[in-house]
Structure formats: C-alpha cells, structure tokens
Amino acid sequence: MPNSFSQLRSWFKTPEPPETKALVLRNQHMHAATGLAVNLSLGLTHVQQLADSRLQEYLGKGSFQMPDPQLYDDGSPLFVALSHWGLSPSEYLTLMIALAPALQPNFYDLLIHKHLSKAGEFPEFGGVKNANTRTTLPTGDTVLFLLNGTDLTGRLTTWQQILSHDSRLIKQQIILLEDPKDGEPATSGRITVSKEYVEMFLLGREWQPRFSSEFPAQPITTLLDWDNLIVSKNNLEELRIIQDWLEHEQTIKTDPALSRMIKPGYRALFYGPPGTGKTLTAALVGKRHKRPVYRVDLSQMVSKYIGETSKIASNLFDIAENRNWILFFDEADSLFGKRTSVTSSNDRYANQDVSYLLQRVEDYNGLIILASNYKHNIDNAFMRRFQSVIHFSMPDAQERLTLWQQTKPEVVKIADDISFEELAQKFELSGASILNVMYISTIRGLADEQKITRAMLIEEIRKELAKENKTI
Known part of the structure; x- marks a missing residue:
C-alpha cells in the first residue's frame, strides 16, 4: 500500500x-x-x-x-x-x-x-x-x-x-x-x-468566522487603491519593507540562520492622530497581497471574568494561524498599554491576561499591525518587539489639497466660489475629516438640489473641528 x-x-x-x-x-x-x-x-x-x-x-x-x-x-x-x-x-x-x-x-x-x-x-x-x-x-x-x-x-x-x-x-x-x-x-x-x-x-466554499464574543474580529476591506493613500514619502518607504516581507516571508522563514534566531511573523506599529490612514493602510496592504485583514475588537476581547481574555485570545490566534491573515488591532493601547501596578488579585490576573496576549502576538507567524493614537501609550517592554514603527502624521497643505481633490463628488456640482487650494492652506484637517466634510456637503447639496458652496463646506469644517474642541 x-x-x-x-x-x-x-x-x-x-x-x-x-x-x-x-x-x-x-x-x-x-x-x-x-x-x-x-x-x-x-x-x-x-x-x-x-x-x-x-x-x-x-x-x-x-x-x-x-x-x-x-x-x-x-x-x-x-x-x-x-x-x-x-x-x-x-x-x-x-x-x-x-x-x-x-x-x-x-x-x-x-x-x-x-x-x-x-x-x-x-x-x-x-x-x-x-x-x-x-x-x-x-x-x-x-x-x-x-x-x-x-x-x-x-x-x-x-x-x-x-x-x-x-x-x-x-x-x-x-x-x-x-x-x-x-x-x-x-x-x-x-x-x-x-x-x-x-x-x-x-x-465547496471558504469558511468565514462570524463576529462574536468568542471571535471578536471582522474582515476589513476597501474599494480604494494604493494610489489613493496619501502619506509621506518616508512612510511609503517603511510600508515597502512590510510588503517586501509579505513577498519573501517563506524564504526568510526557511533561512538556516534567521529561522533559529528570530520569532516568526512580522509586527508593525502604526501611530498617529485619528483619521490619518492607519486602518486604510492595513486594508490596502491586505488587498495588494491578496490576504484577508481582520480588525480585532479589543473591547470585545477584554472580559470582566478572570481568565476569559486569555481564552478568547487563544481562540482568535488558533483560528488565524496558518491562514495568511493579517491581524489589525485598532486602539491597541487599550490593551497593549502600560500594565497596571498590582494592588489586588484582579490586577494580577489582568496583567497575566495582557502578558499572555503579548506572547501570542509575538509568536504569531503572520503580519500583525497595532494602531494607536500615541506611541508612548504602548508598553515599553513590547516596543522592541516591533519590526516597524510608523508615524502617521496629520497631512500637510499639499497632501490636504490632494485629499480635497480626490473627494470631489460627481453627483453634485461644486460652486465657483470654492478654492480647494485655499481650504488646504487654511484648515488643518485629517483625511477622514476632509472626507466627512465632503460627504455631508454632498448629501446637503442633493437634498436641496443645489451646488456645494464654500459656505456649506465652511459650516461642515466648523462641525468637524468642534468634534476635537477646536474652532475656526
């Protein structure tokens, strides 16, 4: 036989x-x-x-x-x-x-x-x-x-x-x-x-896990392409290293020297203000390399019951292993931040859960991306485990101009009194805020059967800034 x-x-x-x-x-x-x-x-x-x-x-x-x-x-x-x-x-x-x-x-x-x-x-x-x-x-x-x-x-x-x-x-x-x-x-x-x-x-079909308390992750996708990503030249170079690893990971993993001395997988930290493209970048990396990207909901992973966080994390990583998934932890400082001092048994168990999760992240054989608003919120003991640490800063005036031009709608006309150059120079907005301003203005223009005017955009910009306790 x-x-x-x-x-x-x-x-x-x-x-x-x-x-x-x-x-x-x-x-x-x-x-x-x-x-x-x-x-x-x-x-x-x-x-x-x-x-x-x-x-x-x-x-x-x-x-x-x-x-x-x-x-x-x-x-x-x-x-x-x-x-x-x-x-x-x-x-x-x-x-x-x-x-x-x-x-x-x-x-x-x-x-x-x-x-x-x-x-x-x-x-x-x-x-x-x-x-x-x-x-x-x-x-x-x-x-x-x-x-x-x-x-x-x-x-x-x-x-x-x-x-x-x-x-x-x-x-x-x-x-x-x-x-x-x-x-x-x-x-x-x-x-x-x-x-x-x-x-x-x-x-005869591919199984997709359902989002639940036992599997707190959902796939994220995008209809945008790499050309739509507006980040600095330095960030593009850093992202290129991540993409090169995805292309050559199997060769690296079989290298006699490196395979003995390095942990499997690749870990990256994206940090910077909200709306600067961290989630979009993760989705685009997965799209370019035809790999599913799963966004992990840390609020669902953290359980009030002792030991449950480790159990949920174990289930997530067990499913993700050997499936070429990219795991994206948004607002990662909520769980990967500085550990608390031990003043009670609950603190001790909470720190044990975090330690277990950090170990699973370090042992994961694929790409893991952690996103945080602030770099200093991440536990120092974990910082050295990142292969890439990329800062997503607020876009400069030229980048804001590109973002305004990219979000210009076709279903409603733009009034002649609008100068995207002026808006880009005058208002320091993130890419997400610019998109939201244009989105709401488009809805208003369609509803009122009128063009999008400068006054309309300024009003929506004021609302966006108010969300961050800022004024024009």
Whole structure:
C-alpha cells in the first residue's frame, strides 16, 4: 500500500465511475454537491471497512486488514487538499474518522450496534455522546482503537505522529482534539475537523468566522487603491519593507540562520492622530497581497471574568494561524498599554491576561499591525518587539489639497466660489475629516438640489473641528 498521498494517483485502480464521467461529459454545469459527494462517500466507506475489520478482530471473528484507500481524481476540494498535504493513509483515515459525524450523524452508533447486538457501553471504542442528539462522536481514543486495536506500540506511535500538538493535522488546525477534563486520559477528548475544512469539503466554499464574543474580529476591506493613500514619502518607504516581507516571508522563514534566531511573523506599529490612514493602510496592504485583514475588537476581547481574555485570545490566534491573515488591532493601547501596578488579585490576573496576549502576538507567524493614537501609550517592554514603527502624521497643505481633490463628488456640482487650494492652506484637517466634510456637503447639496458652496463646506469644517474642541 502506498505510504503517503504523494503517491495518491497510483491508488486509482478503479476506473472513474461511468455515471460521474457521463454526467460531466453531458453537462459541464453538473450540480456541485454531486461532485463533492463522490470522495466523501468513499471516505465513509474506508472508515466503515476499517471499523468492521478492527471490531471483527477484537471480537475474535476474523483477522484485521487495513483498508486500501482509493479516491477519484475529480478535482474536488477533498482530493485537492489531500494531494497538497501529502498525508499518510493513517492520517487520511484519522481525518475521515473525525469527519464522519458531519456526513452521517449516527454513523458510529450504527457501526457499534452492527457488531454488538446487546446494548451497553463499549469503552475500548472511545467516543462521547452528542449533547443534542445523543449520538456517538469520536474521540482520540476512537482513532487509537480503530487504527491499532490493543497494540500498545502502535497506539503510542499514532498518538505521537497524529494526535500530538506537534503533528501536522493538529498543528495546522485541520483536525482538533479537545482537551479532556482534569484527571481524564489525554486522548479522551472529542476529535473534530475544523469548521474551515468541514465547509470546504462538504459545501465547496471558504469558511468565514462570524463576529462574536468568542471571535471578536471582522474582515476589513476597501474599494480604494494604493494610489489613493496619501502619506509621506518616508512612510511609503517603511510600508515597502512590510510588503517586501509579505513577498519573501517563506524564504526568510526557511533561512538556516534567521529561522533559529528570530520569532516568526512580522509586527508593525502604526501611530498617529485619528483619521490619518492607519486602518486604510492595513486594508490596502491586505488587498495588494491578496490576504484577508481582520480588525480585532479589543473591547470585545477584554472580559470582566478572570481568565476569559486569555481564552478568547487563544481562540482568535488558533483560528488565524496558518491562514495568511493579517491581524489589525485598532486602539491597541487599550490593551497593549502600560500594565497596571498590582494592588489586588484582579490586577494580577489582568496583567497575566495582557502578558499572555503579548506572547501570542509575538509568536504569531503572520503580519500583525497595532494602531494607536500615541506611541508612548504602548508598553515599553513590547516596543522592541516591533519590526516597524510608523508615524502617521496629520497631512500637510499639499497632501490636504490632494485629499480635497480626490473627494470631489460627481453627483453634485461644486460652486465657483470654492478654492480647494485655499481650504488646504487654511484648515488643518485629517483625511477622514476632509472626507466627512465632503460627504455631508454632498448629501446637503442633493437634498436641496443645489451646488456645494464654500459656505456649506465652511459650516461642515466648523462641525468637524468642534468634534476635537477646536474652532475656526
């Protein structure tokens, strides 16, 4: 039997199913679910064969024979993923053992009842009961039993190579092995396939986590392009270094010298007044390099319950790892600021939460961007961990002129008494404030069916300055 999926194509001893091939030839728009189901169905068959053989051996009714997995080269997400990962047959079977309940909820109950006519517990098989349906879900013990029976050497090998934290299936968050309760065996936790791959294999689409108290992050995007970013020449040079790292990160990570001496990933601090382009820059970096950017809501991450902040942070980083996400922490000084002096047990636990979060940031293998209004608000102990520290200053007169010109609307006319040069020279506004002035003025112009006038812009500028307790 081939020992890895790098030889996967040699496993196809069975011809392509004629009914599937005929459907493809007759109809190039074959329903997606039909194409997805072929290899998934075969996966269930392989687990069925594995379990039948193992249970027959265990009950003294036959000898064990490992199934010979054969999949069809159909271009389905499952086949493509397996080909890319190069899994061993045991790793593949572990994946399908974990995926089986998502395909057939009562799969393991039917399996056990088939071989054990009398009702009762079967602890050797492992498994836990689903809280909602009371059907059996597999655990790490289920994997150990089905692959190795009672062979202790085989069980230890499978535990180390497939179920340990260092194994690729778990390290890359393909499968998840839940931590058991204190005092219970390490492999007795439920084993599942991550939501990302369940959705990919079963529905053929990319999974997007939903914003919640357990996942306090949302994707940020922009319709603007890099040419729309108005920052200083020095900032563009600093941003170029970040982009160069994104282009060459894999080469850097495999360098024999650097890989031993530096932490994985890249950390940048954007600081400066509100509205100067920090969030836009993060979104543009992701857009240029085709990487999702997730804005982390720190107010949702910080919990009033002791230890919950660390738990939420752990879930966020576990999901983000190995997905090429850029994590953007806005108003980062609210959590990454100077730690409080310890005057109570709550202070001690709060500082522990911050320390844990700082450690996860430092260990993250992708790009992390922290944004703050003031550089000195960030904990000094963390400042040295940034590879880039970029100051987003208020735009100068020439930059403000460009911003006024960029925000000039086409749906309403501009009065002749408006001079963008004058506005740029006279009023020190951020890019966000200029955009807001023009936005509200456009609404007013459309509503009143009139041009945008200088008086209208001045009035809206006065309102923007008032937000910062400033006057004209």
